[in-house]
Amino acid sequence: MTDSEFEFLRGFLKQRSGLALTAEKHYLLESRLMPVCRRFKLNGLGDLVTALRAAREGAVERAVVEAMTTNETFFFRDRAPFDLFRDVLLPQALAARAGQRRLRIWCAAASSGQEPYSLAMLLAEAAPRLAGWRVELVATDLSTEVLEKARLGLYNQFEIQRGLPVQLMLKHFEQVGEMWRISQALRQMVDFRPLNLLQPFDHLGSFDIVYCRNVLIYFDTATKADVLRRIADQLAPDGAVLLGAAETVIGITEALAPDAENRGLYRRGRPVAAPAAIAAPAAIAAAPAQPLFPRVAAAR
Incomplete structure (x- = not known):
């Protein structure tokens, strides 16, 4: 993933979900988004960024946001x-x-x-x-x-x-x-x-x-x-x-x-x-x- 691709993804996620990623989160993006690439038969994060820039496929956009959402929870958390x-x-x-x-x-x-x-x-x-x-x-x-x-x-x-x-x-x-x-x-x-x-x-x-x-x-x-x-x-x-x-x-x-x-x-x-x-x-x-x-x- 290039620096420009990372910056695009960081901006995209900030705009769509409020998620504020710091500059050292390259690995987190790659680990969460590579399964999205495989799901939509994209060759890598470069192709994913291209798809997001084109804004042709709402399903891809939703999948990216949901992949980066942390859903840690449990019953009566913190009591x-x-x-x-x-x-x-x-x-x-x-x-x-x-x-x-x-x-x-x-x-x-x-x-x-x-x-x-x-x-x-x-x-x-x-x-x-x-x-x-x-x-x-x-x-x-x-x-x-x-x-x-x-x-x-x-x-x-x-x-x-x-x-x-x-x-x-x-x-x-x-x-x-x-x-x-x-x-x-x-x-x-x-x-x-x-x-x-x-x-x-x-x-x-x-x-x-x-x-x-x-x-x-x-x-x-x-x-x-x-x-x-x-x-x-x-x-x-x-x-x-x-x-x-x-x-x-x-x-x-x-x-x-x-x-x-x-x-x-x-x-x-x-x-x-x-x-x-x-x-x-x-x-x-x-x-x-x-x-x-x-x-x-x-x-x-």
């Missing part, structure tokens, strides 16, 4: 964000939303589904308190391939053992050959949708709780600031955002601010205008009701 949901955020929402009995949650980098399904299990445990509520759990990701896996809810033995308590595995999963499938009731709770965080997402509507974990680490500072500002725009006034353990808003944006009492939790901060080079998102639209939670309560 603390899920303890916060169970012990702090859900009780607060039950009190604050008692009038309208509606709760909207967004997992903004859902990968193969373990994060939203972890939340779905916690919601199922709280089903008696949520009887009569409309709970919407929206899960998005850039990769259509991992979203398809998420919708199937089918995991191998290694995936099922990573972070998932045995009692929840026995309660919510069934064995299918050598794989494990999460229950249909929990699969129906999650609305999986393809979404690129670099593109407008105001059409999703407003949310009470947003999980945007372990994706901002791949963006440069300007992209992080833009994504966080737009997430804040989608957040209810008393809403909450949870980031990954290595992520923060400090020094990046004032649109969100650390919660004074809970580490890793962020609330709406001072309003920040959109940069002139980036169009401000449209007004938040009221999203139509999605699957009702009582369906899960009835399945218990």
Whole structure:
């Protein structure tokens, strides 16, 4: 791979996915993209760059972006964000939303589904308190391939053992050959949708709780600031955002601010205008009701 080919690929990935590759990532590009070349019968990265420059084949472009996307995830990852949901955020929402009995949650980098399904299990445990509520759990990701896996809810033995308590595995999963499938009731709770965080997402509507974990680490500072500002725009006034353990808003944006009492939790901060080079998102639209939670309560 020549230096000019590397620079083209680096720019292409930055534009399409926000991935900020440093100059020493030649090997990473080659190891991830050579299988794409073989899949599309291209002779090497030079031919791949030619195909991308010509922009003739959308499938090649999607394959390149998905090949470079890191989809490391597991059930109840880092545990603390899920303890916060169970012990702090859900009780607060039950009190604050008692009038309208509606709760909207967004997992903004859902990968193969373990994060939203972890939340779905916690919601199922709280089903008696949520009887009569409309709970919407929206899960998005850039990769259509991992979203398809998420919708199937089918995991191998290694995936099922990573972070998932045995009692929840026995309660919510069934064995299918050598794989494990999460229950249909929990699969129906999650609305999986393809979404690129670099593109407008105001059409999703407003949310009470947003999980945007372990994706901002791949963006440069300007992209992080833009994504966080737009997430804040989608957040209810008393809403909450949870980031990954290595992520923060400090020094990046004032649109969100650390919660004074809970580490890793962020609330709406001072309003920040959109940069002139980036169009401000449209007004938040009221999203139509999605699957009702009582369906899960009835399945218990």
